[in-house]
Amino acid sequence: MNDAGELPPLLLGLFRELRANGVAVGVRDYLDGLRALRLGHGAGSRQALRELALALWARSEAERRLIARWFDAIPEVPPTLLERVEGVVSTLEESVHAGTSGERSRRTTIPPAVPPPTASSPGKTGGAAGEARARISFAARHEGEGLPLPRLPLAPQIAEHYVLQPQAAISARNLAVLWRRFRRSTRSGAGAGQRSEIDLPATIRERCRRGLLARPVCRPPRSNCARLLVLADASTSMDPWRPFLATLAASLPLGRLASAELRYFANLPRRKLFADVELTQAEPLDDLLRENAGAALLIVSDAGSARGYLNHRRARQTIDFLAAAARRFAAIVWLNPMPAARWRATTAERIADAPAADGRPRLPMLPLDAASLLRAVDILRGQR
Amino acid sequence: MTVPQQKAPDLTFSGKSCASYLAAPETAVIVNLAIHLERPLLVEGEAGCGKTRLAAAVAEELELADRLIVITVKSTMQAKDLLYRFDALRRLQDAQNPGNQLARSVYPYLTLEPLGHAIREGKPCVVLIDEIDKADIDFPNDLLDVLDRFEFDIDDLPREESDACLEHKGFARHVAGPLQGVRPLVIITSNREKQLPEPFLRRCLYVQLDFPDDPAILAEIVRRNLAVHQEDVADELIAGAVERFCEVRERAQASGAQKLPATSELVDWVRVLHWQQRNSASVVSQPLTVADQAVLFKIRHDLERYRAHIAAEASR
Numbered sequence: 001m002n003d004a005g006e007l008p009p010l011l012l013g014l015f016r017e018l019r020a021n022g023v024a025v026g027v028r029d030y031l032d033g034l035r036a037l038r039l040g041h042g043a044g045s046r047q048a049l050r051e052l053a054l055a056l057w058a059r060s061e062a063e064r065r066l067i068a069r070w071f072d073a074i075p076e077v078p079p080t081l082l083e084r085v086e087g088v089v090s091t092l093e094e095s096v097h098a099g100t101s102g103e104r105s106r107r108t109t110i111p112p113a114v115p116p117p118t119a120s121s122p123g124k125t126g127g128a129a130g131e132a133r134a135r136i137s138f139a140a141r142h143e144g145e146g147l148p149l150p151r152l153p154l155a156p157q158i159a160e161h162y163v164l165q166p167q168a169a170i171s172a173r174n175l176a177v178l179w180r181r182f183r184r185s186t187r188s189g190a191g192a193g194q195r196s197e198i199d200l201p202a203t204i205r206e207r208c209r210r211g212l213l214a215r216p217v218c219r220p221p222r223s224n225c226a227r228l229l230v231l232a233d234a235s236t237s238m239d240p241w242r243p244f245l246a247t248l249a250a251s252l253p254l255g256r257l258a259s260a261e262l263r264y265f266a267n268l269p270r271r272k273l274f275a276d277v278e279l280t281q282a283e284p285l286d287d288l289l290r291e292n293a294g295a296a297l298l299i300v301s302d303a304g305s306a307r308g309y310l311n312h313r314r315a316r317q318t319i320d321f322l323a324a325a326a327r328r329f330a331a332i333v334w335l336n337p338m339p340a341a342r343w344r345a346t347t348a349e350r351i352a353d354a355p356a357a358d359g360r361p362r363l364p365m366l367p368l369d370a371a372s373l374l375r376a377v378d379i380l381r382g383q384r
Numbered sequence: 385m386t387v388p389q390q391k392a393p394d395l396t397f398s399g400k401s402c403a404s405y406l407a408a409p410e411t412a413v414i415v416n417l418a419i420h421l422e423r424p425l426l427v428e429g430e431a432g433c434g435k436t437r438l439a440a441a442v443a444e445e446l447e448l449a450d451r452l453i454v455i456t457v458k459s460t461m462q463a464k465d466l467l468y469r470f471d472a473l474r475r476l477q478d479a480q481n482p483g484n485q486l487a488r489s490v491y492p493y494l495t496l497e498p499l500g501h502a503i504r505e506g507k508p509c510v511v512l513i514d515e516i517d518k519a520d521i522d523f524p525n526d527l528l529d530v531l532d533r534f535e536f537d538i539d540d541l542p543r544e545e546s547d548a549c550l551e552h553k554g555f556a557r558h559v560a561g562p563l564q565g566v567r568p569l570v571i572i573t574s575n576r577e578k579q580l581p582e583p584f585l586r587r588c589l590y591v592q593l594d595f596p597d598d599p600a601i602l603a604e605i606v607r608r609n610l611a612v613h614q615e616d617v618a619d620e621l622i623a624g625a626v627e628r629f630c631e632v633r634e635r636a637q638a639s640g641a642q643k644l645p646a647t648s649e650l651v652d653w654v655r656v657l658h659w660q661q662r663n664s665a666s667v668v669s670q671p672l673t674v675a676d677q678a679v680l681f682k683i684r685h686d687l688e689r690y691r692a693h694i695a696a697e698a699s700r
Contacts, residue, residue: 173579
């Protein structure tokens with residue numbers, strides 16, 4: 001550790017580990033760590049240091065686990081080493097107290113052969129601001145000397161990382177932000193019943209015409225008139241994406257669309273669509289298509305690619321449905337949660353590659369990732 | 385410690401010296417970090433665990449009680465509503481009179497709102513932004529930059545009026561604290577009704593207030609809260625009520641209640657028990673009365689589940 005401003009090895013190693021694991025800690029978080037240490041936070045014990053790291057850098061359960069794993073992986077400091085460090089510190093402090101007052105601190109270097117750094121000399125730091133403190137340097141003068149930075153073992157115990165906690169592919173919040181991109185702003189949309197916004201040019205015109213102003217002229221506020229119909233596949237092959245469908249359902253009301261409806265089907269939209277994911281409350285397809293004419297249509301289905309099926313009949317029926325839907329909807333996007341590489345030789349590929357009738361653009365089938373979602377919304381709003 | 389020690393600022397929060405609030409030591413550590421690093425503090429936790437009260441306690445202990453600024457977020461609020469207000473309607477009204485020179489400029493109709501005021505003053509103060517999750521999902525993002533740099537621009541003020549505004553109102557188009565100023569301590573509470581954006585979480589220090597499990601701490605919390613109401617409740621009754629309360633909470637948890645009774649319910653309950661002049665023994669041994677249930681449970685569904693749970697236990 002040097003005075004130029006570097007975290008002690010224990011925290012520096014943790015910081016690097018967090019970076020390596022994709023946690024979005026930045027320069028500022030690093031500097032805040034330095035400042036916190038200088039102000040005496042995290043001093044006293046490893047537990048305090050751990051709490052400091054958690055408070056500064058952990059924002060999610062996964063990050064908390066990572067930091068906990070890090071501190072667990074660091075071996076305990078042998079008591080003999082602790083005693084030695086304490087001894088060095090106390091003798092130094094005595095000599096500083098006894099010696100000239102001009103000498104505020106003195107450095108000494110513990111032989112670099114000692115195992116893990118204690119980072120803070122336990123129990124001896126913190127508080128006593130302004131008092132003469134003994135300081136111990138664990139750091140090297142040159143590159144490659146001194147204590148090594150601790151690292152987490154790269155390969156976990158088992159060959160693969162298993163994430164046993166269910167995690168959403170995308171949060172409702174992020175989806176809602178995406179829906180808000182899907183905007184068609186007008187002053188006479190469905191929600192613009194009352195005139196509640198002042199129309200400045202008209203007000204000024206009125207004032208000039210009459211010489212005085214009785215009351216300001218108002219107009220309906222701008223509102224979004226974009227409508228969206230989502231048809232989601234709720235068959236068993238879509239079970240892994242049930243949480244995603246639930247997130248989708250939760251995000252629609254947050255999207256500030258003029259209307260956003262979600263209906264479910266099994267395998268392919270037939271004569272009936274369903275209002276619930278258990279497929280019990282049926283509604284005629286034709287009614288729904290008529291009500292939503294002119295809206296944008298988003299279909300979420302794996303189209304047989306989850307199990308790798310190729311069903312010509314299902315593909316043909318789906319293509320027929322899409323051709324019928326293309327006449328009613330302004331834009332159609334198919335979201336396939338399986339990765340695009342898995343579509344090959346399945347019903348999904350047949351549907352995606354089907355030529356569109358009478359010069360219309362082909363149906364865009366997109367996988368479920370951030371870039372594709374953005375593109376899906378762009379297509380839905382009419383930008384191909 | 386190998387990092388050179390700086391003199392810590394005098395402001396330190398222990399969480400113990402406030403008359404009506406007791407903070408856990410872990411909470412106090414993070415509050416101190418927020419004070420020293422000048423970062424906003426995001427407080428989450430169960431309803432009724434004292435998220436909002438924490439800000440008042442911090443202000444009281446730092447002797448800033450008269451400089452506690454409470455902003456309760458409403459669903460229609462925008463980030464700039466915290467900073468300044470432009471009274472366009474007044475200006476339109478004034479403009480009706482052609483002789484009114486005031487209405488020719490914008491600045492007379494501008495006022496700084498609490499957070500904007502606190503930023504400009506640069507004096508130590510505590511700003512509480514309560515229930516940030518009630519606002520629209522864009523709200524935290526818009527606030528991010530302000531909480532990052534503690535300065536902002538007044539977009540409604542034309543640039544050419546900036547000097548006049550500075551002269552008359554004391555602030556220009558760009559509002560920032562004085563050079564030697566202190567940043568306000570910003571405490572933000574959230575009920576997790578909406579997820580907050582990742583950059584916002586990164587910017588804040590985070591503290592989760594948990595329900596204290598230790599009966600002694602619970603009793604101390606009750607005692608402190610009752611002291612404020614100047615009610616003289618016997619320690620015995622408090623101890624009995626806390627014991628019974630922990631039991632009820634455990635049962636409620638087991639029955640899968642949506643809103644568990646928390647510290648605020650406990651304090652209310654002890655006050656009710658005191659008014660009813662009940663004694664410790666009857667509280668511990670007898671089943672909950674209707675009034676007790678009404679104080680402890682806020683959702684009908686929870687109450688029904690709790691009753692069913694008790695009945696199932698009794699029949700076993």
